[in-house]
Amino acid sequence: MLDNIIYAWPELLKAIGETFYMLVLTIPIAVAIGTPLGTVLFLTRPGSFLKAPRFYVILNGIVNLIRSFPFLILMIAIIPFTRLIVGTALGTTAATVPMIINAVPYFARFIEQILLEVNRGVVEAAESMGANKFQIVWKVLYTEARSGIANSITIVTVSFLSYSTVAGLVGGGGIGDFAIRYGYYRYQTDVMFVTIIIMVLFVQIFQFTGNLIVRKLDKRL
Template sequence: MLTDFFGPTIELWPEILHALGQTGYMMMFAMGIAALAGIPLGTLLYLIRPGSLAQQPRLYAVLDTAVNILRSFPFLILLIVLIPITRFIVGTAIGTTAVIVPLAISAIPDFARLIEQTLLEVNRGVIQAAEAMGASTFQIVTKVLYREARSGIVSTCTIISINFLSFSTVAGLVGGGGIGDFAIRYGYYRYQLDVMAFTVALIVIIVQIIQSTGNYLVRRLDKRH
């Protein structure tokens, strides 16, 4: 009976593996881009916020508003709006590679905001001690802030990675593929509930692996443990 129920799923296993590969490809590159842009932006927001190390209230107000506006865009709308930019960057607006552009851009403001909040949790006394010893702003950021906030930065990466799984579900709209799109195509459009159930279970397992790995690294890096 189980064989009859899961038979179609077993037959589709090569396609499932291909979809998993597409999801991994999108997440790996989008996460890298989001981190490379989001960490510096979040650090800048922290540094120039009122009362911080290099406060610039007006610039902070502009960047803060821009980040909030970008964060308010639903991913599906952003995906459509960014089609011209995606086509300019990768030469096409269709395909797995094309999805990386809106995925990364949608994650950058969230990444930046989470990094800013993580840096704000660093003990102010540690920063003041570094200032008293004559450390430059760059040294404070690289040797104090990032070191003290490393567990929070890993936690941010974990959260964004899990969000990518949700966002990649709509990748099928531009032919991006991925495990989420696979679940919709077979579970919704073809009404193969067994395939959808198996795929959803697979996504849950992936999320648990990402979260468990993130939690482990956070515990290892957190100086309070």
């Protein structure tokens, strides 16, 4: 048992590095694009600041459409697009393309819901003091929702850690690819067991760190 783990350890470390590489690319881009996208969804929804019902219906439909795709099917469906963007449909970098496409609307929906939960009285107070829409969004909504945004980033990170393992099914590398090669093809359950433990530890670390940041940002606590 120990011999198998020692033999596979270098490849396991490489797989962990590939998984983190996917997350480091996916999560920041998802936050950078998903935050303004979710904000636009919030601002244009019926009864909000901007009156653009048709635009909201179209944008809301696009977000729902992308989110409705199972991740594995999405990876396969956009292979031509992935090849166009990164030059190949295989490898760790290629796997980040469908991950980003899936993560952006996922995070945008989180942002929309978080902004909806902001106390309307705080927004009205800012309006009464002459704040424009940009100031309300940047200095009021985002400030009030910062703990919720941090919590959403944590949830998305944990979720896409598991999504990254699916990338191994189509040659995306990472822990998923490692698990398939050693746990499925070679039936080395001991190596698989160690892999599962490592994944659980990573989830716990991400969640603990996220909860700690949320507690520091949440002024109610």
